[in-house]
Amino acid sequence: MKGRTISPGKVSGEVLFSPEPIGFYGGVDIKTGRIIEKDHPLHGKCVKDKILVFPCGKGSTVGSYVIYGLKKNGMAPRGIINRETETIVATGVILAGIPCVDKIDIEKLVDAKTVLLDADNAMVEIIKK
Amino acid sequence: MKIEVFFVKTIKYYKCITCLGILCQDLGSRSGMYLTKEEERILEGEMGEVQERMIRLLVRLGDIYGADRMIPVGSVQVAGVSYKSIGDPGLEFLEDIAEKGEKVKVLTYLNPAGMDLEDWKNLGFSEDFARNQLRIIDAFRKMGVVVTSTCTPYLAGNLPRFREHIAWSESSAVSFANSVIGARTNREGGPSALAAAICGKTPNYGLHLWNNRQPQIIVNVDADVNLNFLSDFGALGYFVGKQVRNKIPYFRGIKNADTDQLKALGAAMAASGAVALYHVEGLTPEADLVEKNGLETVEVTKKEIIDTYDRLSTGLEPDIVILGCPHASLREISMLADKLREKTLKKPVWICTSRMIKEAADRMGLVDVIEKAGGKVVADTCMVVSPIEDMGFKTTGVNSGKAANYLPGFCKQNVVFANIDRLIEVQTS
Numbered sequence A: 001m002k003g004r005t006i007s008p009g010k011v012s013g014e015v016l017f018s019p020e021p022i023g024f025y026g027g028v029d030i031k032t033g034r035i036i037e038k039d040h041p042l043h044g045k046c047v048k049d050k051i052l053v054f055p056c057g058k059g060s061t062v063g064s065y066v067i068y069g070l071k072k073n074g075m076a077p078r079g080i081i082n083r084e085t086e087t088i089v090a091t092g093v094i095l096a097g098i099p100c101v102d103k104i105d106i107e108k109l110v111d112a113k114t115v116l117l118d119a120d121n122a123m124v125e126i127i128k129k
Numbered sequence B: 001m002k003i004e005v006f007f008v009k010t011i012k013y014y015k016c017i018t019c020l021g022i023l024c025q026d027l028g029s030r031s032g033m034y035l036t037k038e039e040e041r042i043l044e045g046e047m048g049e050v051q052e053r054m055i056r057l058l059v060r061l062g063d064i065y066g067a068d069r070m071i072p073v074g075s076v077q078v079a080g081v082s083y084k085s086i087g088d089p090g091l092e093f094l095e096d097i098a099e100k101g102e103k104v105k106v107l108t109y110l111n112p113a114g115m116d117l118e119d120w121k122n123l124g125f126s127e128d129f130a131r132n133q134l135r136i137i138d139a140f141r142k143m144g145v146v147v148t149s150t151c152t153p154y155l156a157g158n159l160p161r162f163r164e165h166i167a168w169s170e171s172s173a174v175s176f177a178n179s180v181i182g183a184r185t186n187r188e189g190g191p192s193a194l195a196a197a198i199c200g201k202t203p204n205y206g207l208h209l210w211n212n213r214q215p216q217i218i219v220n221v222d223a224d225v226n227l228n229f230l231s232d233f234g235a236l237g238y239f240v241g242k243q244v245r246n247k248i249p250y251f252r253g254i255k256n257a258d259t260d261q262l263k264a265l266g267a268a269m270a271a272s273g274a275v276a277l278y279h280v281e282g283l284t285p286e287a288d289l290v291e292k293n294g295l296e297t298v299e300v301t302k303k304e305i306i307d308t309y310d311r312l313s314t315g316l317e318p319d320i321v322i323l324g325c326p327h328a329s330l331r332e333i334s335m336l337a338d339k340l341r342e343k344t345l346k347k348p349v350w351i352c353t354s355r356m357i358k359e360a361a362d363r364m365g366l367v368d369v370i371e372k373a374g375g376k377v378v379a380d381t382c383m384v385v386s387p388i389e390d391m392g393f394k395t396t397g398v399n400s401g402k403a404a405n406y407l408p409g410f411c412k413q414n415v416v417f418a419n420i421d422r423l424i425e426v427q428t429s
Helices: A063-072 A088-097 B003-019 B037-043 B051-064 B083-099 B126-144 B171-181 B190-199 B228-244 B259-272 B302-312 B329-338 B355-363 B364-374 B401-410 B422-429
Strands: A002-008 A010-017 A051-054 A078-081 A100-102 A113-119 A122-128 B071-072 B076-077 B105-108 B201-203 B217-221 B249-252 B297-300 B320-323 B349-354 B376-379 B395-398 B414-417
Touching: A002 A088, A002 B051, A051 A113, A051 B329, A063 A088, A063 B083, A063 B190, A078 A088, A078 A113, A078 B414, A088 A100, A088 B051, A088 B190, B003 B395, B037 B051, B051 B071, B051 B190, B051 B201, B051 B259, B076 B190, B083 B126, B083 B190, B105 B349, B171 B259, B190 B201, B217 B228, B228 B259, B228 B302, B228 B401, B228 B414, B259 B401, B302 B401, B302 B422, B320 B422, B329 B355, B329 B364, B349 B355, B349 B422, B355 B364, B355 B376, B364 B376, B401 B414
Parallel strands: A010 A051, A051 A078, A078 A100, B076 B105, B217 B249, B217 B297, B320 B349, B320 B395, B349 B376, B395 B414
Antiparallel strands: A002 A100, A010 A113, A113 A122, B071 B201
């Protein structure tokens, strides 16, 4: 699948899929990488080393700094795939240097186990279903 | 002429604006914007990691919003300064950048901090909060940022000219610069403003372009509307902001207004709506130049203003009155001093301002008059970004439409929204 590069880099890893938007500030714990937003479908899951797939960001603009902090604490996702990366997530992944691609039909990744995210070429490839 | 170069650049540019992101994906991680050789080199990392990420951020935002190229900015104002707003994640990010020795390239000012940077102890801010806040300020200082902490940079030595491109953050400052001065800025987030300061540039889109500065709705202010107090302009701004949301309004019927009153009007509109630019017939510099024909019109009468006063007042008796949102001018402080002369306050009155204006007020003896009455002139911070809810206050009296908009949510306060005379009367009786 071809998308648009938000932040470059090439990684592969296990998919963590969220059908709902993610708000990083107040939604993801910066020290543990766990999703702490109540009622979120991924509540309690850890984003560390995952290829995090979600439609778009939401919430406070401080979320950009949370993404940066996750990376610094070694708790960041390995890569991010969005339907539409808005400015909060775009700012965060660029500052943190996390590969990120958007304009991807993420529904096709619901059942994917591992993917290759080649953000240098804006490509996403399913390795294992 | 190097035809290939022209061709490649043209194709690159046209791909982006015509294919709407379908064809230009072939460019991979490259941008659809025209970039200079120097910008390309920074993007390739030749000037180090910080500059590379900062310019990447600007280029991506430019791509998202359809910018054609980068433009130099004359000055920057960075938001995301209060420890209350950005917390540990923001603090650590700023310290990282500062430690890498990166400096800003243009005159850069700061938004208000979470406390008075000098007098915090007397005002009751906690040691813990102060320590973290001062670390943030220190990081900015290391980057060469002027550590001013004000939402009125234009009153404190950062004054852009008409049509100058700038990258400012704070919504009322953005509104004032665009509308009252006629400078050009989008409303930047904290990181994108910092990136503009470090690169000295911003992507060319939105309010940087003349076509996007045209009014979209006419606001007729009825002759029966009283516009005397700052709170009257705050109420008008609050009401209009709710009506027009993110449109550009063109006001008719405001016969006169000084810069303090326009500051109050713009601040309230930017808070209740997302108005980053407005025009006022006969008063603001672009009003005569823009196209006003064929626009829908909304009317504002006395009734709407009275209703807005009621709507914004959620409390009865203020524990504290805080003025200076946006930061007070010398004229506003002088007015407060006149009203407090020979009086004794029973409950506190603060007026927030920038450090520069406080210095001047101090020399004029105005701070002394206000303090003798039991009031305080607070610099560097404001009620919206400081942790007043942790200082025992439950109801705050304000004359600002912007403060009235934010205090219930950000600071868990009940609000008494009234004009300055009414508020002083309540605190002295």
